[in-house]
Amino acid sequence: MKMSNLYMPTLRQVPAEAEIPSHQLLLRAGMIRKLVSGVYSYLPLGYRSIRKIENIVREEMDKKGAQELLMSAIQPRELWEASGRWDNFGPEMFKLKDRNDREFCLGPTHEEYFTNLIKDEVNSYKQLPLIIYQIQTKYRDEKRPRFGVIRAREFIMKDAYSFDVDEESMKLSYQKMWDAYDAIFTRLKLNYKVVQGDTGAMGGKISHEFMAMSDVGEGRIAYCKDCDYAATDEKADVVIKVENNEPMMEIEKVYTPDIRTIDELTEFLNIDKNRFGKAIIYKASGKPIVVLIPGHRELNETKLINYLKIAEHELEMADENTIREISLADKGFTGPIGIKDARIIVDKRITFMRNIVVGANETNYHLRNVNYGRDFEAEVVEDLLLVEEGDICPKCGSKLYIDRGIEVGNIFQLGTKYSKSLNATFLDENGKEREFVMGSYGVGVSRSLAAIVEQYHDEKGIVWPFVVAPYHVIITIINTKKEEQYALGQKLYDELTKKGIEVLLDDRNESAGVKFNDRDLIGIPVRITVGKFANEGIVEFSLRKSNEKEDLKAEEVYDRIITAFKEEGFEQ
Ligand code: ATP
Ligand code: MG
Numbered sequence: 001m002k003m004s005n006l007y008m009p010t011l012r013q014v015p016a017e018a019e020i021p022s023h024q025l026l027l028r029a030g031m032i033r034k035l036v037s038g039v040y041s042y043l044p045l046g047y048r049s050i051r052k053i054e055n056i057v058r059e060e061m062d063k064k065g066a067q068e069l070l071m072s073a074i075q076p077r078e079l080w081e082a083s084g085r086w087d088n089f090g091p092e093m094f095k096l097k098d099r100n101d102r103e104f105c106l107g108p109t110h111e112e113y114f115t116n117l118i119k120d121e122v123n124s125y126k127q128l129p130l131i132i133y134q135i136q137t138k139y140r141d142e143k144r145p146r147f148g149v150i151r152a153r154e155f156i157m158k159d160a161y162s163f164d165v166d167e168e169s170m171k172l173s174y175q176k177m178w179d180a181y182d183a184i185f186t187r188l189k190l191n192y193k194v195v196q197g198d199t200g201a202m203g204g205k206i207s208h209e210f211m212a213m214s215d216v217g218e219g220r221i222a223y224c225k226d227c228d229y230a231a232t233d234e235k236a237d238v239v240i241k242v243e244n245n246e247p248m249m250e251i252e253k254v255y256t257p258d259i260r261t262i263d264e265l266t267e268f269l270n271i272d273k274n275r276f277g278k279a280i281i282y283k284a285s286g287k288p289i290v291v292l293i294p295g296h297r298e299l300n301e302t303k304l305i306n307y308l309k310i311a312e313h314e315l316e317m318a319d320e321n322t323i324r325e326i327s328l329a330d331k332g333f334t335g336p337i338g339i340k341d342a343r344i345i346v347d348k349r350i351t352f353m354r355n356i357v358v359g360a361n362e363t364n365y366h367l368r369n370v371n372y373g374r375d376f377e378a379e380v381v382e383d384l385l386l387v388e389e390g391d392i393c394p395k396c397g398s399k400l401y402i403d404r405g406i407e408v409g410n411i412f413q414l415g416t417k418y419s420k421s422l423n424a425t426f427l428d429e430n431g432k433e434r435e436f437v438m439g440s441y442g443v444g445v446s447r448s449l450a451a452i453v454e455q456y457h458d459e460k461g462i463v464w465p466f467v468v469a470p471y472h473v474i475i476t477i478i479n480t481k482k483e484e485q486y487a488l489g490q491k492l493y494d495e496l497t498k499k500g501i502e503v504l505l506d507d508r509n510e511s512a513g514v515k516f517n518d519r520d521l522i523g524i525p526v527r528i529t530v531g532k533f534a535n536e537g538i539v540e541f542s543l544r545k546s547n548e549k550e551d552l553k554a555e556e557v558y559d560r561i562i563t564a565f566k567e568e569g570f571e572q
Contacts, residue, residue, distance in 0.1 A: 001471065002493075003506045007044050009033075010518055020216040022453035023148035025462050029522045031470075038145025038153030045522060046449070048470040050156065053188065053445050054135050056467065057158045060183045064176045066131040066160055071113055073137055077103035079112040083421045090313030094139045094153075106139035111418050111440055114161040118436065119424035125165050128426065128436075129173055133160030135445060149446040150406060151218070156445040163436045165428060167415070170437040174206075174413055177441040181210050181409050188448060189465040190408065191455055195221050196231040197410055198302050200312070206413040211405030212451035219405045222387040226398035233402070234302035236387035237394040242274065242294060246354040249369040254357075256366045260332025262295045265366065269357065272296070277350055277358040277370065279334040281318040281326070281342075284308050288318055288326050288342040290334060291384065292358070294349050298386040307345070307381050327361040335359035335367060336376040344378035347385055406451045407444070414438040462523030463545050466570035471502040473561060474524040478512045478531040488537065489530040492554055499558060500572060520544065525568075526561055 008030040015034075018024040026032045031046030042050050058068060077095075080086035086093075086105075094106040107113065114132065122130065138157045145153050162173035178194070185192045190212045197209040209232055211219055223230035231237075259268045266273050276295025281288060282304075289308075293299050305315055320331050326342040327334040335358035336344050350356075355369040370376070389402040419425065419435035428434050449468070456463045466472055473496060477489040486507070493505040504524060506515050519527055529540040533551070541560055542549045552560055565572065 001504050003504055004508050006504070008518075008522070009043070010521060017146075018148065020147050020150075020454070021457050022150065022216075022450040025453055025457055025521070025523075026148055026450065029462060031522075032149060034148075038142060038151070040149050040152055040154070040446075042446075045470040049449055049464070049468045050445060052468045053448055054156075054158070056187050057135065057184055057443055057445065060180045060187070061131075061133055061158070061160060063183070064131065064180045066133050066177075066180070068134060069132055070134050070136060071107075071110060071117070073107050073139065074104050075107050075110075075113055077105065079116055079422075080105060083112050083418055085112070088311040090311055092140050092142065092313070094141050107136075108138055108140045109157075109440075109442070110134070110136075110159055111161065111414070111438075112422065115418040115422045115424050115436070115438070118161075118163055119419075119422060122163065122436075123426055125426055125428050129162060129164045129169055131160055131162045131173055131176070133158060133441075147216070147218075148450055150450045152446065155447065158443040158445055160441040162439040162441070164438070165426075165434070166437055170413060170415075170439055174411060174439050177411050177439065178208065181411065181441075181443070184443065185210055185212070185408065187467060188452060189456070189467060190448070190451060192408065193221060193223065193230055193403075193405060195223065195405075196235050198232060198234040198306070199412060200234075200302065200306070205415070208411050209407050210409035210411075212408045212448070212455065213403060213405050214451065214454040215404055216454060217404035217406040219407050220387075221403050221405050222389075222391070222400045223403065224393035224396060224398050224400055227393060227396040229393050229395040229400075231387075233387050234300065236391075236400070238297075238300075238383055238385040238387050239392040239394050240294075240297075240349065240385070242349045243352045244354050248371045248374055249355050251370060251375060252368040253360055253362075254366050254368055255364060256333075257364045259364075259366075265357065269366075271357060275353075275356055277336065277346075277353070277356045279336065279359055281323050281334055283316050283318050283322060285310050285314045288322050290326070290336065290339055290342050290344045291346070292336050292344065292350050292378065293347040293384055294353065295357075297347075297388070299347075299384055300386040303381070303384050304345070307384070327359070329359070329361050329365075330363045333359040333361065333363055333365060335361055335370070336378060337361065337367065337370065344376070345384070346372065346378045346380055348380055348382050349385075350378075351380055406447065406454065408448045408451050409441075409443040411441045412439060414440055457523070460517075461521035464523040464525055466525050466565060466568050469502075469523065469525050471504045471524050472565075473501055473526040473528060474504040474506060474519045474522075475528045475530060476506040476512075476515050476519060478515075478529065480507055480509055482534070485530050485534040488534045488539070488554060492528065492530070492539070492557060496558060496561070501558070501561060526564055528557060 010030045014024045164170040197207040220233035222236040273296035278295045351372045360367045391400045416435040425433045
């Protein structure tokens with residue numbers, strides 16, 4: 001491709017809303033453009049990289065015997081009613097009506113649709129196992145679209161679904177997909193971790209997430225260095241000891257004027273945070289609940305949502321009026337004793353704590369020496385806490401570390417949730433009707449593009465690995481007006497292109513500085529500069545990632561490129 005013809009609208013300034021490097025660089029490099037919040041177009045360079053990611057995904061899925069198809073983005077309401085997810089997905093689902101008032105959604109995912117398809121077409125165990133997938137556009141009206149294509153409202157996903165005769169066989173399909181994902185993310189050169197995930201609204205029990213490690217990742221991962229335990233913070237079990245054998249003391253009411261938070265109380269009463277019972281007040285499906293956890297820890301809302309068996313969007317913080325209604329006090333003074341008309345839910349650890357400080361349900365007062373069992377009772381949940389660095393590994397007892405990551409893929413063991421609700425059955429060997437045992441498997445194709453940029457960039461721009469680079473090589477002609485430079489650049493371009501190398505020729509009538517800045521910004525891995533030694537047939541060769549320059553004869557360039565491919569383990 002000659003850059004004099006290339007549609008590559010680079011930007012000097014990026015909008016302030018682009019907070020992270022991948023968002024800024026993909027915009028600046030003219031690879032993506034925003035239409036409205038969370039909705040992006042892929043411009044020529046960006047789309048070349050997207051297609052490369054798609055192809056890698058496709059190849060690895062096909063190797064495992066998965067078959068590609070393409071389904072519609074539009075799905076009728078009835079399908080989603082049957083699984084119970086029409087309401088469950090809540091405001092994240094884009095809904096629409098046709099001219100006859102029939103309701104549809106733009107598919108945020110396709111479990112229902114695939115199950116429905118298979119239900120009518122696959123009747124016998126002989127047709128199983130089956131894994132089918134598509135690479136398609138998904139729609140989710142995200143609460144907080146951000147970070148460009150990382151959390152978009154329209155994005156490209158590879159979604160696969162497996163259908164098996166039983167659990168055991170489904171686990172084999174699951175493992176196949178796990179292996180395919182390992183191959184995909186390894187080929188994409190991502191530094192990633194596989195971690196246990198929460199199954200949440202998807203249903204099923206076991207899931208794993210593939211996290212591209214990055215400080216800007218929205219996902220927090222707890223992992224152990226001494227064993228293979230790794231889980232998202234939503235999922236990670238918290239093991240802490242709070243037992244103490246102090247004798248229970250008399251309850252005391254203490255005056256705490258305008259002292260509301262645990263931090264303020266710690267200072268005011270000069271008591272450690274772990275001596276408090278922290279009350280958090282929510283509305284769950286419109287009804288107030290008070291959750292009490294140890295004062296020095298944070299609540300894990302996902303664990304609470306799972307316990308309550310509600311959808312994520314049904315949990316909201318209680319407003320001040322609700323707080324006043326149930327506790328007869330202002331915000332900041334809620335406690336478990338004397339609450340009216342609200343469920344009280346405690347983390348198990350509260351039941352082992354002695355003589356804790358809690359809100360008195362009276363403005364400006366707290367209670368000291370409160371004890372579970374003697375002074376109040378509640379629904380007890382084994383673990384409602386958010387994991388923290390330094391917590392004990394639930395598997396080996398060693399120490400847990402926390403890192404951040406971008407979820408680029410996940411795999412779920414769904415069991416029969418969808419086959420049951422959609423009545424999807426087959427006949428087994430004995431002619432008995434059984435429900436398909438399913439799995440579902442997603443890769444964020446467009447999100448992966450951004451995750452790669454997060455891991456491969458420097459202060460000048462993107463530093464693409466060969467596998468996803470929009471082009472492998474950029475030939476920069478320093479001065480296009482110089483006949484010999486132009487001719488040599490053109491000749492090299494023709495030769496390399498003929499040999500199957502993807503080459504950009506910067507033949508634009510711009511200054512060398514502009515050209516150098518652009519090539520570094522768009523991150524093409526091999527840089528060939530045709531300049532003052534063109535008349536001797538000599539060009540400068542360098543790699544974007546190392547910046548070391550070599551002078552080469554034009555005839556040597558092809559071999560040097562192939563060596564660079566090999567060094568990176570890249571096969572064309
Ligand atoms: P998240 O926790 O980030 O919201 P999710 O659990 O909702 O992700 P899935 O429903 O499992 O995601 O979707 C499969 C894959 O699609 C994810 O692993 C992710 O890579 C990608 N993905 C999900 N939501 C988005 C989005 N809003 N924008 C871009 N990619 C997304
Ligand atoms: Mg999501």
